[in-house]
Amino acid sequence: MSADSTPDLLVVRGLVAGYGAAPVLQAIDLTVPAGTIAAVVGANGAGKTTLLRALSGMIRPVAGQVLLAGEDLRGTPVEQLVRRGMAHVPEGRGVISELTVDENLRLGGLWRRDRADAGRALDEVYDLFEPLARRRKHLGHQLSGGERQMLALGRALVGRPRLLLLDEPSLGLAPRVVARTMALLRQLRDRTGLTVLLVEQNVRSALAVADQGVVMSLGRVVIAAPAAKLRDDVDLRHAYLGF
Numbered sequence: 001m002s003a004d005s006t007p008d009l010l011v012v013r014g015l016v017a018g019y020g021a022a023p024v025l026q027a028i029d030l031t032v033p034a035g036t037i038a039a040v041v042g043a044n045g046a047g048k049t050t051l052l053r054a055l056s057g058m059i060r061p062v063a064g065q066v067l068l069a070g071e072d073l074r075g076t077p078v079e080q081l082v083r084r085g086m087a088h089v090p091e092g093r094g095v096i097s098e099l100t101v102d103e104n105l106r107l108g109g110l111w112r113r114d115r116a117d118a119g120r121a122l123d124e125v126y127d128l129f130e131p132l133a134r135r136r137k138h139l140g141h142q143l144s145g146g147e148r149q150m151l152a153l154g155r156a157l158v159g160r161p162r163l164l165l166l167d168e169p170s171l172g173l174a175p176r177v178v179a180r181t182m183a184l185l186r187q188l189r190d191r192t193g194l195t196v197l198l199v200e201q202n203v204r205s206a207l208a209v210a211d212q213g214v215v216m217s218l219g220r221v222v223i224a225a226p227a228a229k230l231r232d233d234v235d236l237r238h239a240y241l242g243f
């Protein structure tokens with residue numbers, strides 16, 4: 001439990017993971033309370049993307065524990081992670097260019113047994129992302145960068161995740177689109193209780209929307225603090241964020 005007794009949805013303890021002999025992540029500890037947004041920031045190569053990959057089962061941790069709502073996820077196959085409520089929107093977004101917007105979105109709900117609710121979730125995504133509703137029949141490759149970002153996020157939301165792992169959603173997007181995406185995350189948190197772990201290069205935008213800021217350096221968490229504190233405390237900003 002966190003200090004204000006909100007249950008922790010995600011608890012990471014001593015997570016070690018990487019790609020070969022030398023691990024990238026060096027014993028990561030992290031706690032994300034349910035219904036909050038945590039922004040993971042840090043220099044290029046700090047290990048932010050690797051952290052998301054290790055959480056979503058794309059790479060197998062060498063050591064440590066990942067608990068989702070108290071359940072240990074070690075050894076859980078990726079499709080089971082999705083069923084348990086974890087959705088990962090990777091950097092580069094993974095939209096399938098040859099499929100239409102509608103087909104891409106439906107992929108996000110294919111595994112769901114409750115077909116009626118999958119249909120409702122699809123309608124909700126079209127309500128949230130009006131440009132997607134207008135382009136249902138367009139192919140993935142016909143979309144703009146911002147629309148592809150919406151589509152990747154929308155596809156994850158069709159699965160009604162509890163925990164959304166989001167890698168660099170602002171990458172390559174116009175500031176207006178970034179602002180809209182961040183506002184949407186807040187709206188989802190407030191309306192549906194969604195929990196978000198957001199990796200961002202755009203530190204200011206990320207800390208503006210987040211409840212918690214997590215700064216990584218060289219595969220470690222160097223500080224985890226309320227986002228407002230990281231935003232407003234000049235000494236902390238200078239020490240950990242360099243601005």
Ligand SMILES: Nc1ncnc2c1ncn2[C@@H]1O[C@H](COP(=O)(O)OP(=O)(O)OP(=O)(O)O)[C@@H](O)[C@H]1O
Pocket residue numbers: 019024042043044045046047048049050051201
């Ligand atoms: N597929 C891979 N195989 C081997 N090493 C990798 C692979 N992906 C990343 N790395 C290495 O792992 C380290 C951490 O990279 P990672 O992408 O997690 O950092 P990051 O904080 O997300 O940085 P960026 O913001 O540049 O994506 C880097 O040294 C990187 O070179």
